[in-house]
Amino acid sequence: MTHTPRATPPPADHDATPPVVIQLEGVHHRFGRHRVLQGIDLTLRQGECVALYGANGSGKSTLLALLATLLTVRQGQYRLDGLDVTQHGNEARDKLLFVGHQTHLYGHLTPVENLLFFRDLRGLDLPESRLRQAIDTVGLAKAADKPVQWFSAGMRKRLALARMLLAHPRLLLLDEPYSALDIQGVHWLNAILTDYLRAGGALVMASHDPERVAALPHRPHHLARGVLSPMPLPQPPLPEPTPC
């Protein structure tokens, strides 16, 4: 894992522009009479990462839920790999993976069983050994056959992220991925995400933690009152605070 900031994404107008993964055009969303997202435009290409910043209630989680198809786009357009997501929800869900605040794990099942559940609901054709391998990679090998209900928040997070290693999604959506992870976990996650982006994945994450995201090549965006606007490209990491 390198710590040199590789801030600039490949120039956009280059000849070999990677294909577009997400295209959002004029997306509005409201809960009842309450406007949560207003005129969101976003294009994300293969190998790119967009980091969403913003205060609580600014619409970050709503935007991620929309991208994850948990909310339906009723105004505006959302295309994933050129596919209209409103019409082709299942195909879209097949291409994306969402890891939110909640880890969608069943407490009474073991990690292996939880991943079996994930595998069958996603229609993946993988032997159990691959699932154990993924559990190993996220550092949970010792707990692979213990019910998840006794796990700490960090262990749950790791297990949720292990799904990423199985599904190879085109689009990865992470809501506060660094929360609950220890320093080791953060390094490990950033290493995996870097590999994922290099291999042509696309990533949207919401975070409160620019310092941790800084290790990834990314475009920061800011959400305020439901309006999304690009932020200046990340500066080189802030100078270490001078010791008092």
Add this chain to the structure above:
Amino acid sequence: MKILKKIQTLLGVATLVLLAVGLWFVYNAPEDFQQGGAVRILYIHVPSAKMALLSYLFLTVASALYLWKRSETADILAEAATSVGAAFTAITLASGSIWGKPMWGTWWAWDARLTSMLVLLILFKGLMVLRNSMDDPVKGARATAILAIIGAVDLPIIHYSVVWWRTLHQPPSMAASGNAGVHISGPLLPPLLILSGAFMLMGLYMVTVKARQIEARRRLDALESARMHPDE
């Protein structure tokens, strides 16, 4: 919603006029040779039964429209029709019961119509409770709309299962006399028609008032929630 405000008064006046005319006819109508004066209850009973079913039909259409178009107006109309329908169903049951005492000798018989009406009343009540017990009004609206459509499919099955039950299981004594009571003809017909029309107008009037009230309440709720969360 603005149209409703305009037609509300008109509907109210028309309802009153038609009700007055209809009731005058009822007052002057001859007694039934079998049922005597008790037949007059049917002038209330039959139109309100019709309105109970019509309200459910209206509710089903509004619910389908809401699911399809997500129009809030459709949802408001559905909510209004639920309360109005419940009221008419309750009137139907009460008047049927009052009529049944002199005619059948009991307040209640498990005949197909009465049983279906009772189920209908519970269904209306269930729809209201379902809507009110959801914290998220959009979820409440959607769940209620779906339940209304399920009920629309279930009601005929309920009706026919009770009919079969009574005909296969018991000699159709009460069921037959119950049916006979509703066949009205000759001089009894005009007041029934007029009152049916009056009840229909009354139903529309009630839906109008209720819908405007619901709309106002929702606007208030939205204002209140905006006041509570100013920065969202």
Add this chain to the structure above:
Amino acid sequence: MLKAIYRIAWKDVAGDLRRRATLSSMLFFAISVLIVFQAAFEPDRKEALRLLPGLLWATTLFTTLVGLGRVFQAEEEDGAFEGLLLASVPRGVIFFGKWLGNLLLTLLVEFLILPLTLVLFNVDAWSHVPAILGILTLGTLGLTGLGTLLAAMTRGARSRETLLALLLLPLTAPMLIAGVQAIAGVLLQNGAVEPWLKLLIIFDLVYLAMAPWAFGWLVEE
């Protein structure tokens, strides 16, 4: 897709057997209901035979309510319901998975209750057990179908269990009538079984056709 249905049902049934949560509470609830009936009606042998169909169905219905209150319990923890919705299968498949799990648990309880009822009420109807179980199963298909849908509908509602009962009981009137009459027909050997079986099948078909569709509408935000 069948694999997904199986996996959801497996998760619910295995989870329940592991925690011994729903199954045992349903079973003991059913026994309590039987005790209530015994105390309320004190039937002798002949009356018990006449009451048996209604007794069985009423117990089944109340017991189902206990099970339905918990159908989505595992999904309330840790956003697992959201996880289900993220699966790349049609919504109807998710519904059928949840339904199958609930159906299996309910049937298991019914199969345990029937002999218990015959013993507790001193009814000699052992030769009819297969037929009665068949009728119970037939009714339970649609009952759990409607019930699972209503359980999904009342997710996040206040005083949910009461609401579930209020919604489920009137809508199951046809099933109750047909189920009771069918079992009575078998017990009394008076032949009028077939029309009631047909009604049960209609009930099943209507609900199992409607519920997955309705479930899809319900979860689409």
